[in-house]
Amino acid sequence: MFKFQFIKKLFFGKKALDGALLEEIETMLLTADVGVSATQQLIATLTQKLVRKELNDADAAFKSLQDEMKSILQANDTPLVLPPTVKPxxxxxxxxxxxxxxxxxxxxxxxxxxxxxxxxxxxxxxxxxxxxxxxxxxxxxxxxxxxxxxxxxxxxxxxxxxxxxxxxxxxxxxxxxxxxxxxxxxxxxxxxxxxxxxxxxxxxxxxxxxxxxxxxxxxxxxxxxxxxxxxxxxxxxxxxxxxxxxxxxxxxxxxxxxxxxxxxxxxxxxxxxxxxxxxxxxxxxxxxxx
Ligand SMILES: Nc1nc2c(ncn2[C@@H]2O[C@H](COP(=O)(O)OP(=O)(O)O)[C@@H](O)[C@H]2O)c(=O)[nH]1
Ligand SMILES: [Mg+2]
The missing domain is CATH 3.40.50.300 (P-loop containing nucleotide triphosphate hydrolases)
Structure with a gap:
Protein backbone atom coordinates (compact mmCIF):
# COMPACT_ATOMS: atom_id res chain seq x y z
CA MET A 1 0.00 0.00 0.00
CA PHE A 2 1.29 3.49 -0.87
CA LYS A 3 1.93 6.17 1.69
CA PHE A 4 -1.00 8.32 0.66
CA GLN A 5 -3.36 5.39 0.94
CA PHE A 6 -2.18 4.95 4.52
CA ILE A 7 -3.18 8.53 5.16
CA LYS A 8 -6.64 7.88 3.82
CA LYS A 9 -6.85 4.80 5.99
CA LEU A 10 -5.92 6.83 9.06
CA PHE A 11 -8.97 9.00 8.55
CA PHE A 12 -11.32 6.08 8.15
CA GLY A 13 -9.91 3.91 10.92
CA LYS A 14 -11.89 3.74 14.12
CA LYS A 15 -9.91 6.55 15.65
CA ALA A 16 -11.38 9.83 16.76
CA LEU A 17 -10.54 13.01 14.89
CA ASP A 18 -8.12 14.44 17.40
CA GLY A 19 -4.59 15.69 17.94
CA ALA A 20 -3.14 12.20 17.99
CA LEU A 21 -4.60 11.45 14.58
CA LEU A 22 -3.28 14.73 13.21
CA GLU A 23 0.17 13.83 14.44
CA GLU A 24 0.04 10.51 12.64
CA ILE A 25 -1.08 12.22 9.47
CA GLU A 26 1.69 14.76 9.81
CA THR A 27 4.29 12.00 10.11
CA MET A 28 2.85 10.23 7.08
CA LEU A 29 2.92 13.38 4.97
CA LEU A 30 6.55 13.94 5.90
CA THR A 31 7.56 10.39 5.03
CA ALA A 32 5.73 10.81 1.72
CA ASP A 33 8.18 13.68 0.90
CA VAL A 34 5.56 16.42 1.11
CA GLY A 35 8.11 18.54 2.94
CA VAL A 36 7.97 20.46 6.20
CA SER A 37 6.49 23.67 4.90
CA ALA A 38 3.62 22.15 2.90
CA THR A 39 2.92 19.63 5.67
CA GLN A 40 2.68 22.43 8.21
CA GLN A 41 0.18 24.25 6.03
CA LEU A 42 -1.93 21.11 5.63
CA ILE A 43 -1.92 20.25 9.32
CA ALA A 44 -2.56 23.84 10.41
CA THR A 45 -5.64 24.02 8.21
CA LEU A 46 -6.98 20.72 9.49
CA THR A 47 -6.31 21.73 13.10
CA GLN A 48 -8.10 25.03 12.64
CA LYS A 49 -11.14 23.37 11.16
CA LEU A 50 -11.23 20.76 13.90
CA VAL A 51 -11.03 23.42 16.59
CA ARG A 52 -13.87 25.35 14.94
CA LYS A 53 -15.81 22.09 14.79
CA GLU A 54 -16.21 22.42 11.04
CA LEU A 55 -15.39 18.78 10.46
CA ASN A 56 -18.08 16.42 11.66
CA ASP A 57 -16.80 13.13 10.36
CA ALA A 58 -13.93 11.36 8.65
CA ASP A 59 -15.37 12.09 5.22
CA ALA A 60 -15.37 15.82 5.85
CA ALA A 61 -11.86 15.75 7.32
CA PHE A 62 -10.44 13.72 4.46
CA LYS A 63 -12.08 15.99 1.91
CA SER A 64 -10.72 19.02 3.67
CA LEU A 65 -7.18 17.64 3.50
CA GLN A 66 -7.56 16.87 -0.19
CA ASP A 67 -8.90 20.36 -0.90
CA GLU A 68 -5.94 21.95 0.84
CA MET A 69 -3.52 19.68 -1.03
CA LYS A 70 -5.16 20.70 -4.30
CA SER A 71 -4.89 24.35 -3.43
CA ILE A 72 -1.13 24.05 -2.83
CA LEU A 73 -0.64 22.53 -6.29
CA GLN A 74 -3.21 24.65 -8.12
CA ALA A 75 -0.96 27.69 -7.91
CA ASN A 76 1.62 25.76 -9.97
CA ASP A 77 -0.79 24.16 -12.39
CA THR A 78 0.13 26.13 -15.51
CA PRO A 79 0.21 24.17 -18.76
CA LEU A 80 2.96 24.77 -21.27
CA VAL A 81 1.08 26.37 -24.14
CA LEU A 82 3.20 27.33 -27.14
CA PRO A 83 2.41 30.92 -28.14
CA PRO A 84 1.85 31.00 -31.93
CA THR A 85 3.93 34.17 -32.19
CA VAL A 86 7.13 32.45 -30.98
CA LYS A 87 8.59 30.32 -33.75
CA PRO A 88 10.44 28.10 -33.25
N1 LIG B 1 8.49 3.35 -15.56
C1 LIG B 1 8.92 4.47 -16.14
N2 LIG B 1 10.15 4.49 -16.68
C2 LIG B 1 10.56 5.64 -17.26
C3 LIG B 1 9.76 6.81 -17.31
N3 LIG B 1 10.46 7.77 -17.93
C4 LIG B 1 11.66 7.23 -18.27
N4 LIG B 1 11.73 5.94 -17.86
C5 LIG B 1 12.87 5.00 -17.99
O1 LIG B 1 13.96 5.50 -17.22
C6 LIG B 1 15.18 5.17 -17.84
C7 LIG B 1 16.02 6.42 -18.05
O2 LIG B 1 15.34 7.25 -18.98
P1 LIG B 1 16.12 8.23 -19.97
O3 LIG B 1 15.07 8.97 -20.73
O4 LIG B 1 17.15 7.52 -20.75
O5 LIG B 1 16.80 9.20 -18.90
P2 LIG B 1 17.88 10.37 -19.14
O6 LIG B 1 19.21 9.81 -18.76
O7 LIG B 1 17.47 11.46 -18.21
O8 LIG B 1 17.78 10.77 -20.57
C8 LIG B 1 14.84 4.46 -19.14
O9 LIG B 1 14.90 3.08 -18.92
C9 LIG B 1 13.40 4.90 -19.39
O10 LIG B 1 12.68 3.95 -20.16
C10 LIG B 1 8.44 6.74 -16.70
O11 LIG B 1 7.66 7.70 -16.66
N5 LIG B 1 8.09 5.55 -16.14
MG1 LIG C 1 19.18 10.80 -22.00
Missing part, protein backbone atom coordinates in the same frame (compact mmCIF):
# COMPACT_ATOMS: atom_id res chain seq x y z
CA UNK A 89 9.64 27.75 -29.58
CA UNK A 90 12.70 26.30 -27.86
CA UNK A 91 12.53 23.82 -24.98
CA UNK A 92 15.77 22.91 -23.26
CA UNK A 93 15.50 19.72 -21.24
CA UNK A 94 17.82 19.31 -18.26
CA UNK A 95 18.23 17.01 -15.27
CA UNK A 96 20.48 14.35 -13.79
CA UNK A 97 21.32 11.09 -15.52
CA UNK A 98 18.51 8.59 -15.68
CA UNK A 99 15.79 11.05 -14.64
CA UNK A 100 13.96 10.38 -17.89
CA UNK A 101 14.99 13.33 -20.08
CA UNK A 102 15.35 11.57 -23.43
CA UNK A 103 12.22 9.50 -22.90
CA UNK A 104 10.29 12.62 -21.93
CA UNK A 105 11.51 14.40 -25.07
CA UNK A 106 10.02 11.63 -27.22
CA UNK A 107 6.74 11.92 -25.34
CA UNK A 108 6.71 15.72 -25.57
CA UNK A 109 7.46 15.58 -29.29
CA UNK A 110 4.53 13.21 -29.74
CA UNK A 111 2.26 15.37 -27.58
CA UNK A 112 2.95 18.57 -29.50
CA UNK A 113 2.93 16.81 -32.87
CA UNK A 114 -0.61 15.66 -32.09
CA UNK A 115 -1.50 19.31 -31.47
CA UNK A 116 -0.39 20.01 -35.03
CA UNK A 117 3.05 21.42 -34.20
CA UNK A 118 6.03 20.72 -36.45
CA UNK A 119 8.86 19.59 -34.21
CA UNK A 120 12.63 19.15 -34.48
CA UNK A 121 14.80 17.36 -31.92
CA UNK A 122 18.38 18.25 -30.96
CA UNK A 123 20.64 15.47 -29.68
CA UNK A 124 22.42 17.72 -27.22
CA UNK A 125 23.50 14.82 -25.00
CA UNK A 126 26.72 14.16 -26.88
CA UNK A 127 28.20 12.46 -23.85
CA UNK A 128 26.66 9.06 -24.49
CA UNK A 129 26.23 7.45 -27.90
CA UNK A 130 23.16 5.65 -26.60
CA UNK A 131 21.40 8.95 -25.93
CA UNK A 132 21.93 10.09 -29.53
CA UNK A 133 20.65 6.75 -30.81
CA UNK A 134 17.66 6.87 -28.45
CA UNK A 135 16.66 10.28 -29.77
CA UNK A 136 17.06 9.17 -33.39
CA UNK A 137 14.73 6.26 -32.72
CA UNK A 138 12.07 8.69 -31.43
CA UNK A 139 12.64 10.85 -34.50
CA UNK A 140 12.13 7.93 -36.88
CA UNK A 141 9.08 6.75 -35.04
CA UNK A 142 7.50 10.19 -35.15
CA UNK A 143 8.86 11.05 -38.57
CA UNK A 144 10.53 14.25 -37.44
CA UNK A 145 14.06 15.58 -37.98
CA UNK A 146 16.78 14.95 -35.39
CA UNK A 147 19.92 17.06 -35.53
CA UNK A 148 22.89 15.14 -34.16
CA UNK A 149 26.65 14.94 -34.34
CA UNK A 150 29.08 12.23 -33.29
CA UNK A 151 29.47 11.28 -29.66
CA UNK A 152 31.90 13.58 -27.88
CA UNK A 153 31.21 16.60 -30.07
CA UNK A 154 30.35 19.99 -28.63
CA UNK A 155 26.77 19.92 -27.47
CA UNK A 156 26.34 23.68 -27.79
CA UNK A 157 27.24 23.38 -31.46
CA UNK A 158 24.63 20.63 -31.97
CA UNK A 159 21.98 22.77 -30.34
CA UNK A 160 23.05 25.81 -32.36
CA UNK A 161 22.78 23.84 -35.63
CA UNK A 162 19.44 22.48 -34.55
CA UNK A 163 17.93 25.88 -33.89
CA UNK A 164 19.33 27.21 -37.17
CA UNK A 165 17.70 24.27 -38.97
CA UNK A 166 14.40 24.66 -37.14
CA UNK A 167 14.36 28.34 -38.04
CA UNK A 168 15.29 27.74 -41.67
CA UNK A 169 12.48 25.19 -41.98
CA UNK A 170 10.06 27.48 -40.17
CA UNK A 171 9.20 24.79 -37.61
CA UNK A 172 7.09 25.41 -34.52
CA UNK A 173 9.12 23.72 -31.84
CA UNK A 174 12.64 22.57 -31.11
CA UNK A 175 13.32 20.32 -28.14
CA UNK A 176 16.93 19.93 -27.05
CA UNK A 177 18.31 17.04 -25.03
CA UNK A 178 21.30 17.61 -22.76
CA UNK A 179 23.76 15.37 -20.99
CA UNK A 180 22.67 14.21 -17.56
CA UNK A 181 24.64 15.94 -14.94
CA UNK A 182 24.73 16.45 -11.28
CA UNK A 183 24.05 19.94 -10.15
CA UNK A 184 27.42 19.65 -8.40
CA UNK A 185 29.36 18.98 -11.62
CA UNK A 186 30.41 22.47 -12.56
CA UNK A 187 32.06 21.75 -15.97
CA UNK A 188 28.76 20.32 -17.09
CA UNK A 189 26.90 23.31 -15.75
CA UNK A 190 29.27 25.54 -17.68
CA UNK A 191 28.37 23.54 -20.79
CA UNK A 192 24.67 24.20 -20.15
CA UNK A 193 25.36 27.90 -19.76
CA UNK A 194 27.16 27.79 -23.10
CA UNK A 195 24.11 26.16 -24.69
CA UNK A 196 22.01 29.03 -23.40
CA UNK A 197 24.42 31.56 -24.86
CA UNK A 198 24.53 30.05 -28.35
CA UNK A 199 20.74 29.76 -28.46
CA UNK A 200 20.48 33.44 -27.55
CA UNK A 201 22.72 34.30 -30.51
CA UNK A 202 20.03 33.06 -32.87
CA UNK A 203 17.07 34.15 -30.78
CA UNK A 204 17.70 36.39 -27.76
CA UNK A 205 14.49 35.11 -26.18
CA UNK A 206 15.52 31.42 -26.42
CA UNK A 207 15.31 29.04 -24.68
CA UNK A 208 11.67 29.83 -24.00
CA UNK A 209 11.32 26.98 -21.58
CA UNK A 210 13.93 25.20 -19.47
CA UNK A 211 12.31 21.99 -18.31
CA UNK A 212 13.83 20.20 -15.36
CA UNK A 213 13.06 16.49 -15.39
CA UNK A 214 12.75 14.84 -11.98
CA UNK A 215 12.27 11.18 -11.17
CA UNK A 216 9.51 10.61 -8.59
CA UNK A 217 11.92 8.34 -6.75
CA UNK A 218 14.17 11.32 -5.94
CA UNK A 219 11.90 12.12 -3.02
CA UNK A 220 13.17 14.94 -0.86
CA UNK A 221 16.25 15.31 -3.03
CA UNK A 222 14.03 16.61 -5.84
CA UNK A 223 13.66 19.97 -4.10
CA UNK A 224 17.42 20.22 -3.62
CA UNK A 225 17.93 19.57 -7.32
CA UNK A 226 15.36 22.18 -8.30
CA UNK A 227 17.06 24.83 -6.20
CA UNK A 228 20.54 24.04 -7.49
CA UNK A 229 19.58 23.86 -11.16
CA UNK A 230 17.51 26.98 -10.69
CA UNK A 231 20.51 28.84 -9.38
CA UNK A 232 22.96 27.57 -12.00
CA UNK A 233 20.89 27.72 -15.18
CA UNK A 234 17.41 28.93 -14.39
CA UNK A 235 14.43 26.60 -14.61
CA UNK A 236 11.00 27.56 -15.92
CA UNK A 237 9.10 24.31 -15.54
CA UNK A 238 9.09 20.87 -13.96
CA UNK A 239 8.33 17.43 -15.36
CA UNK A 240 8.01 14.55 -12.94
CA UNK A 241 8.56 11.07 -14.37
CA UNK A 242 8.03 7.50 -13.23
CA UNK A 243 4.79 8.11 -11.38
CA UNK A 244 3.79 4.60 -12.48
CA UNK A 245 6.18 3.25 -9.84
CA UNK A 246 5.74 3.07 -6.10
CA UNK A 247 6.86 6.68 -5.58
CA UNK A 248 3.83 8.93 -5.80
CA UNK A 249 5.53 12.28 -6.22
CA UNK A 250 4.84 13.81 -2.82
CA UNK A 251 7.84 16.06 -3.43
CA UNK A 252 5.74 18.06 -5.89
CA UNK A 253 4.01 19.65 -2.89
CA UNK A 254 7.35 20.78 -1.49
CA UNK A 255 8.43 22.08 -4.91
CA UNK A 256 5.12 23.87 -5.46
CA UNK A 257 5.10 25.48 -2.05
CA UNK A 258 8.75 26.47 -1.93
CA UNK A 259 9.71 27.35 -5.48
CA UNK A 260 6.50 28.44 -7.16
CA UNK A 261 7.69 26.82 -10.41
CA UNK A 262 5.04 25.57 -12.82
CA UNK A 263 4.66 21.80 -12.91
CA UNK A 264 4.16 21.20 -16.62
CA UNK A 265 3.84 17.46 -17.23
CA UNK A 266 3.86 14.11 -15.49
CA UNK A 267 5.22 10.87 -16.96
CA UNK A 268 3.88 7.50 -15.95
CA UNK A 269 5.49 4.87 -18.16
CA UNK A 270 7.96 4.13 -20.91
CA UNK A 271 5.53 4.38 -23.81
CA UNK A 272 5.21 7.45 -25.97
CA UNK A 273 1.71 8.26 -24.78
CA UNK A 274 2.61 7.96 -21.09
CA UNK A 275 2.76 11.70 -20.50
CA UNK A 276 0.10 14.23 -19.72
CA UNK A 277 -0.14 17.86 -18.72
CA UNK A 278 -0.12 18.25 -14.97
CA UNK A 279 -3.52 18.73 -13.40
CA UNK A 280 -3.53 19.51 -9.67
CA UNK A 281 -7.00 18.18 -8.88
CA UNK A 282 -6.52 14.96 -10.80
CA UNK A 283 -3.08 14.44 -9.28
CA UNK A 284 -4.42 14.67 -5.72
CA UNK A 285 -7.36 12.43 -6.60
CA UNK A 286 -5.06 9.73 -7.91
CA UNK A 287 -2.72 9.86 -4.92
CA UNK A 288 -5.39 8.22 -2.80
CA UNK A 289 -6.73 5.75 -5.34
CA UNK A 290 -6.08 2.05 -5.62
Missing amino acids: FVILVIGVNGAGKTTTIGKLAYYYQKLGKRVLLAAGDTFRAAAIEQLKVWGEKLNMPVIAQAQGSDSASVVFDALSAAKARDLDLMIADTAGRLHTQSPLLVELQKIRRVLAKIDPTAPHEVLLVLDAVFGQNALVQVKQFQEAIGVTGIVMTKLDGTAKGGSLFAIAKQTGLPIRFIGFGEKIEDLEPFNADQFVQRLFEG
